[in-house]
Each structure stands twice: as structure tokens, then as C-alpha cells.
Amino acid sequence: MTIDMKEVRRVFKRSTNGKMRHQHPLSNVLVTSWLVLFAVVSLIPMIWLVLAPSKTDGELTYRSPFAFGSLKGYLNAWKHLQFFDDGVIAKWLINSLWYTATIVIIATITASLAGFVISASDIRFKKTFLISTLIMMLVPPVALVIPLFVEMDKVNLVDNPWSVILISSLYPFGAFLAYIYYTTSIPPELYESARLDGCNDFKLYTKIALPLSTPLISLLAFFAFIGNWANYFMPYVMLPSSENYTLPLGLGFLFMSTPAINPGVGATSVPIYKPEIALAGALIAVPIMIMFLISQKRLIRGMLAGSIKE
Amino acid sequence: MAKTKHYRHRNGAMYLMLAPYLLLLFFFGLLPAIMGVLEVPKPSMTNANGGWDAFAIVVQDFRFMPAFKHVLGFMAIFVPLMIIFVIGMALMLDIKPSPWKKWLRMAYIVPASISGAVAVLVWYVILQPTLSPIKPILRFFGITEASQIWQTENLVYILVGMAFFAIAGNWILIQYGSLQSISSEILEAARVDGCSVFQLAIRIKLPLISKYIIYMSVLVFAGGLQIFVEPQLLNSGVYQGIANSWSFDQLSYNLAFTSGDFGGASALSILLLIPSLLGALLVIYRTDMFEGAQGHIKKKEIEVQAI
Numbered sequence: 350m351t352i353d354m355k356e357v358r359r360v361f362k363r364s365t366n367g368k369m370r371h372q373h374p375l376s377n378v379l380v381t382s383w384l385v386l387f388a389v390v391s392l393i394p395m396i397w398l399v400l401a402p403s404k405t406d407g408e409l410t411y412r413s414p415f416a417f418g419s420l421k422g423y424l425n426a427w428k429h430l431q432f433f434d435d436g437v438i439a440k441w442l443i444n445s446l447w448y449t450a451t452i453v454i455i456a457t458i459t460a461s462l463a464g465f466v467i468s469a470s471d472i473r474f475k476k477t478f479l480i481s482t483l484i485m486m487l488v489p490p491v492a493l494v495i496p497l498f499v500e501m502d503k504v505n506l507v508d509n510p511w512s513v514i515l516i517s518s519l520y521p522f523g524a525f526l527a528y529i530y531y532t533t534s535i536p537p538e539l540y541e542s543a544r545l546d547g548c549n550d551f552k553l554y555t556k557i558a559l560p561l562s563t564p565l566i567s568l569l570a571f572f573a574f575i576g577n578w579a580n581y582f583m584p585y586v587m588l589p590s591s592e593n594y595t596l597p598l599g600l601g602f603l604f605m606s607t608p609a610i611n612p613g614v615g616a617t618s619v620p621i622y623k624p625e626i627a628l629a630g631a632l633i634a635v636p637i638m639i640m641f642l643i644s645q646k647r648l649i650r651g652m653l654a655g656s657i658k659e
Numbered sequence: 660m661a662k663t664k665h666y667r668h669r670n671g672a673m674y675l676m677l678a679p680y681l682l683l684l685f686f687f688g689l690l691p692a693i694m695g696v697l698e699v700p701k702p703s704m705t706n707a708n709g710g711w712d713a714f715a716i717v718v719q720d721f722r723f724m725p726a727f728k729h730v731l732g733f734m735a736i737f738v739p740l741m742i743i744f745v746i747g748m749a750l751m752l753d754i755k756p757s758p759w760k761k762w763l764r765m766a767y768i769v770p771a772s773i774s775g776a777v778a779v780l781v782w783y784v785i786l787q788p789t790l791s792p793i794k795p796i797l798r799f800f801g802i803t804e805a806s807q808i809w810q811t812e813n814l815v816y817i818l819v820g821m822a823f824f825a826i827a828g829n830w831i832l833i834q835y836g837s838l839q840s841i842s843s844e845i846l847e848a849a850r851v852d853g854c855s856v857f858q859l860a861i862r863i864k865l866p867l868i869s870k871y872i873i874y875m876s877v878l879v880f881a882g883g884l885q886i887f888v889e890p891q892l893l894n895s896g897v898y899q900g901i902a903n904s905w906s907f908d909q910l911s912y913n914l915a916f917t918s919g920d921f922g923g924a925s926a927l928s929i930l931l932l933i934p935s936l937l938g939a940l941l942v943i944y945r946t947d948m949f950e951g952a953q954g955h956i957k958k959k960e961i962e963v964q965a966i
Contacts, residue, residue: 380751387748388766391828394781395769397792401784414792455679463680470673478681483949485688487877487939491885491908492932495915495924496695497687519683525949550672581775581888586912600776604896610783613899623790630777637772641829642765648829649836653871 398634401627402426409623426628429620433603440592441599442632445578448514448595453573456520460569464527465558469540470550479528485521491582498586512587517577523569526651530565531558568651571644579633600629692932698925705920713926717914720923722904729815729905734883737819741879745827746872749834750860764835767828774825775888782821783897809898814890814905821889826882830875837871838864870946877938884931887912907931 397414404418405425412418430438463482467475497516498507506512540553548556581597588594591602607621608614641648702709705716717723748767752760773781784790786808788797802808808817841864849863865872887908894902894909904910907927915924942948 377755380754384748384751384760384763388763391766391770391824393792394773394785394824397784398773398777398781410789414790414794459680459683462676466673466677470670472670472673472677478677478684480943481684481688483943484936484939485684487881487942488932488935489881489885491887492881492928492935493688493691493695494908495911495921495928496691496698498915499698499921499925500686500691500694515683516687519687520680521684521688524680550670550676554676579772579775579777582908585888586916597776600780601892601896604776604779604892610780610897611899623784626780630780634772634777638769641768641771645764645768645832648768649833652829652833653836653840 395634395638398627398631402624402631404624406622406624422624423628426624429622429625430629432619433607433621434591437591437594438599438629441594441596444510444594445596445633448510448517448584449574449578451514452517452577453570455514455518456523456573457566457569459518460520460523461527461559461562461566462554463524464529464565465531465554467524467528468531469535469537469553469558479525482521482524482528485519486525490517490519494582494586497583501587506587508588508590508593510588510593513580513584516583516587517580520569520573522572522651526568526572527562527565530562530568535561567644568647571640571647572651575637575640578637596629596633600626600633603629695925695928695932698921699929701922703920703922704918705923709922713922714930717923717926717930720910720914722910722913723927726904726907726910730884730886730907732815733818733822733886733906734880736815737822737883738876738880740819740823741827741830742872742876744823745830745834745875746865748827748831749838750864752831752835753838753864754856754860764832767831769828770824771826771829774821776892778821778825779889779892779897782817786817809901811901814893814902818886818889822883822886826879830879834868834871834875837868841867870948873946874942874948877942881935881938884934 400415400417401409403420403422404412404416405422408416408418430436463478466472467478501507501512501516506515535558539557543553543557579597580595581601584593584595584598585601588598591599594602603609603621603626604611606614607617607619607626609622609626699713700710703713705720706713752764785793786797787805788794788803791797797803845863845867846859849859854863885908886906890902890905891909891912894900894905902909904913908931911924911927911931914920914927
């Protein structure tokens with residue numbers, strides 16, 4: 350978008366009679382206080398969640414919400430979680446790790462290859478691929494969850510982790526990012542001269558595009574991770590057996606089957622109360638938080654899809 | 660001959676490299692959409708004779724109108740709140756950028772890690788007067804028992820709160836990023852000409868980031884329409900029955916997995932897909948957000964150092 354500077358000046362001369370206006374110092378203080386207040390509000394739930402497992406269930410009620418119990422509290426909470434269904438929590442954690450890792454790997458590789466091909470080749474229907482990729486990227490994945498279930502049921506993949514892994518490996522957003530990245534960072538002349546030197550198309554990718562794509566790969570892996578680690582709806586529909594659950598599904602299952610936060614469940618012999626489910630919650634939330642904190646710039650750059658100057 | 664070989668080489672290898680993505684796109688993008696449409700006219704419990712009446716039948720389901728009202732109410736608060744709050748915060752952050760404010764931005768991003776099941780847990784605690792980290796505020800509003808808050812009619816506000824905190828921070832950072840893209844020359848010129856901070860925001864910055872605002876609105880709208888996890892978990896795991904078939908996706912889920920009515924569930928999915936598709940097409944064809952993808956890419960327009 351271009352802006353006519355004369356027009357900008359004209360508008361502002363008119364609206365301000367040409368006088369300089371300064372921001373009132375008071376409004377400055379108000380703005381800053383508001384910004385700080387929202388930051389504090391943003392931190393409160395996470396601080397509670399991280400501190401909660403250090404306390405006992407009783408301490409959660411009578412001590413300050415921001416008090417620290419003891420390190421042993423975390424250990425106890427973890428031990429207590431093991432009592433649930435013969436330590437199925439460890440299985441959920443491992444499931445979450447391997448499903449997400451597999452999705453991140455498949456999604457990153459397929460998206461990077463697709464972006465490369467669309468940017469570097471003259472294949473047919475390029476535009477069709479791109480538009481369908483954009484559409485898929487803007488429509489939430491859960492929109493198709495029922496038809497996907499019907500499809501997976503037909504091929505007998507319901508209750509098989511590969512249903513979730515394969516579905517979640519479709520990564521149109523990643524393909525689009527890769528396309529933008531390769532189009533703008535690798536001049537076509539580079540491919541052309543490599544071809545003259547006898548590079549085939551595979552080598553164009555492995556010898557030229559890939560070595561230049563470290564920032565892209567980290568961007569793709571970041572978005573694939575945050576999009577799938579805490580995913581709930583798709584595995585909830587596809588994986589009915591508890592041994593196939595991911596951590597988020599397991600957490601939901603703990604809500605349902607323990608009295609921790611569900612008044613409908615009577616007393617049980619399993620010692621799972623609020624510190625225990627808070628620990629399960631923290632295991633889900635903290636990895637995502639760390640990823641966000643170390644990848645702030647990736648988040649912004651990825652979401653603005655390269656259409657922005659620094 | 661040799662020369663043409665270089666310029667018109669075969670694309671076999673290229674297709675092979677594209678194939679994995681294309682297969683995924685076909686099997687998990689296009690095929691389910693087609694299967695969803697084909698599932699609709701199949702005879703089912705509610706649609707005994709089969710046929711496209713399934714759309715009309717699902718709309719007439721006694722749970723459809725309540726879900727419609729809930730989701731409409733949710734969106735009516737959530738979408739404008741997101742847009743106004745996020746843009747307001749981004750503009751405020753942009754008034755006087757200084758190094759220490761990066762700590763604020765880091766704090767804003769933290770709640771993004773609390774979504775779905777974890778959000779339900781955290782909000783349960785926040786709104787539980789005996790546990791809450793914001794006890795004094797609850798007490799100020801006269802809330803001493805959780806049952807004062809957890810009522811069906813309050814659910815829409817609680818769900819807006821959950822959805823809002825889970826994504827607002829991310830979008831504040833993203834829109835702050837889009838504001839950074841405005842050329843300092845334009846801003847300087849406006850300042851020299853006596854433009855106040857407020858005018859600068861409304862008349863210069865906002866128009867320049869409008870396409871990012873539309874992009875955000877479409878994603879927020881499409882995501883909000885599909886709200887599922889939070890009401891579903893509240894209903895099944897915390898306060899039983901509080902949000903039974905509260906949202907469209909819950910109704911769709913119940914039709915499929917409680918009543919075995921996949922035709923009705925698919926019909927509802929397809930109906931929900933339409934507004935999302937329209938939103939997607941709006942962003943693609945009515946903004947220049949993805950102009951690079953439409954065949955007339957000009958390299959200098961899309962700056963790559965962004966990635």
C-alpha cells in the first residue's frame with residue numbers, strides 16, 4: 350500500500366491547524382499502567398498452575414494461592430498420579446511426545462518439499478494447489494472432524510494413533526510459509542545455474558534449497574508443535590481407548606473420573622486431587638509456554654506470512 | 660536439443676517431491692469434505708428415507724436453535740472484544756516502544772499455553788472462591804460460592820474469557836508486529852505535521868494494517884464458530900449437564916457419537932464449513948494478504964528477511 354505524503358500532511362494540517370500536539374504525561378502513565386496491569390493478569394493463571402503441585406490439596410485452600418509448598422510436593426503429586434489406572438499417565442506423556450514428534454517431522458518435511466516444488470518448478474496446476482492450500486489453512490481443521498472420522502472408520506484406523514498423526518500432518522500453513530520463503534529467499538538463477546551444472550531436481554532441493562532453509566525449518570517445526578501438543582478435539586474423536594490418549598485427553602479423563610474438580614464423582618481410593626491434576630496440566634502448558642517464549646519472533650513472522658518488512 | 664533439455668526438463672522428480680503433501684491434502688482435506696457431503700443424504704435414524712432433507716432435519720433438531728443462540732451470543736462478544744482489545748493493546752504498545760516493554764510482550768504470550776483442557780482446570784480454580792488467585796476480586800463482587808458463577812446463563816461469558824485469554828496475547832504480538840511494518844517516514848511526516856498520538860493511531864496506523872485486522876477477524880471468527888473442547892469438558896468433567904450440546908460442534912459430536920446419526924452430524928459440519936470457507940475466500944481474494952500466492956508475485960514486495 351502506498352501513501353501519498355502530501356495527502357498525509359494536508360489531512361493533519363487541517364485537523365491540527367499545524368500546531369504540534371504532545372501527549373499528555375498523565376495519559377502516558379495511564380497507558381503504561383494499563384499495559385503493565387494486563388501483563389500481571391496474564392501471568393496469574395500460569396503462576397498458580399506451576400505452584401499448585403508444590404502444595405497439598407489442603408494447603409491449596411488455606412495458604413496463599415501464590416505460596417510455594419515444597420519441591421517434594423511435585424514428587425508426591427507425580428507419585429499419586431501413578432496410582433491412576435496403573436500409571437497410565439506415563440503412557441499418556443509418552444504418547445503425547447511421540448505423536449507430536451512424528452507429526453512435527455512429517456508435517457515439516459512434506460510442507461517444506463511442497464513449498465519448494467511450488468516455488469521452484471513449472472508444474473501444472475500450481476495456482477490450484479496454492480489456492481486450495483490457502484483455503485485449508487484458513488478453515489479450522491476441526492471443521493472436518495466428523496467426515497474424517499467416517500473416513501478413518503472405513504480404513505479401520507479409528508483408535509489407531511496413526512489416524513491422528515496422518516490427519517495432523519497435513520500442514521497447509523507450513524506449505525504456504527515454505528512457498529513464500531523459497532520464492533523470496535532463493536533467486537531462480539541459482540536453480541538455473543545448478544541445473545546447467547548437472548543438478549537434478551532432487552539435488553536442487555537437498556543441495557541448494559535445504560541448506561538455506563534453517564530459519565524456515567525452525568519456523569515450521571515451531572508452528573507444528575504448538576498446533577499439536579495441546580490438541581484435543583481430533584484425538585478425542587479418533588482415539589477412544591485410554592491407553593492411546595494424549596496428555597490433554599488424559600487430563601480431561603482425570604476431570605471425569607476423579608473428585609479433584611468434579612463434585613459429581615464420589616470419594617475414590619485413588620489419591621488424585623487438585624495438586625495432581627495441576628501437575629498434569631502444567632506438563633501440558635509449560636512446554637508450550639517455553640516454546641512461545643523462545644519463539645516470539647517466529648510467531649509474529651510466521652503469522653504475518655512473510656508479507657511484512659522488518 | 661541439449662539447450663531445450665535444460666529449459667524444458669521433465670518435472671517427474673518435482674511431482675514426486677510434491678506427492679507426500681498432495682496425498683495428505685487429498686486424503687485429509689478434499690476427500691473428507693466430499694465424504695461429508697455424500698454422508699448427508701444417507702438414510703439415518705432421523706432421516707429414515709434419506710435425501711438432502713438431512714439439512715432441514717438437523718436445523719429443526721430441538722438442540723439446534725439453543726446451540727445457535729449460544730454460539731451467536733459467544734461470537735457477538737468474542738469477535739468484537741478480540742478485535743478492539745487486541746488492536747487497542749497493539750497500538751498502545753506501539754506508542755512509545757522501549758526495551759523494557761519486551762517483558763510485557765513476553766507476559767502477554769504466557770496465557771496462550773493455557774487452552775483446552777488446561778484452560779478448563781485453570782478457570783475452574785480462578786472462579787472457585789476458596790482457591791482463587793483473585794479471591795479479593797471475587798469477594799468484591801460478592802461471590803463466595805462457585806455456584807453463584809457456574810450457571811448456564813453465565814457460561815457464555817466464562818467461555819468468552821477462556822477463548823479470549825488463550826489467543827489475545829498472541830494476536831497482540833502479531834498486530835504489534837504488523838505495526839512495526841509501517842514505514843517510519845510516514846509516521847515521522849505525520850508527527851512533524853502535528854498529528855497527535857491518537858490521530859496517528861486512528862488515521863495512519865489503522866488503515867495501514869487493515870488487511871491484518873481482516874485476517875485476524877476471519878481466523879478468530881472461524882475458530883470461535885467451532886468452539887467445542889471447553890464446553891464439552893465442563894459439561895462432562897466438571898459441572899455435569901451445564902453445557903450439554905451447548906455449541907454446534909458439541910451437537911454435531913452428540914449426533915454422531917450418541918445418536919449414531921452421521922448424516923445429521925455431517926450436514927451440520929457442512930453448514931458450519933460454509934461461513935468459514937466464505938471467510939477464507941474473503942481474505943484470499945479481497946485483501947492483498949496473500950497476493951504473492953496468486954501468480955503475480957513481485958519479489959521486492961514480499962520481503963523475506965521477515966522469516
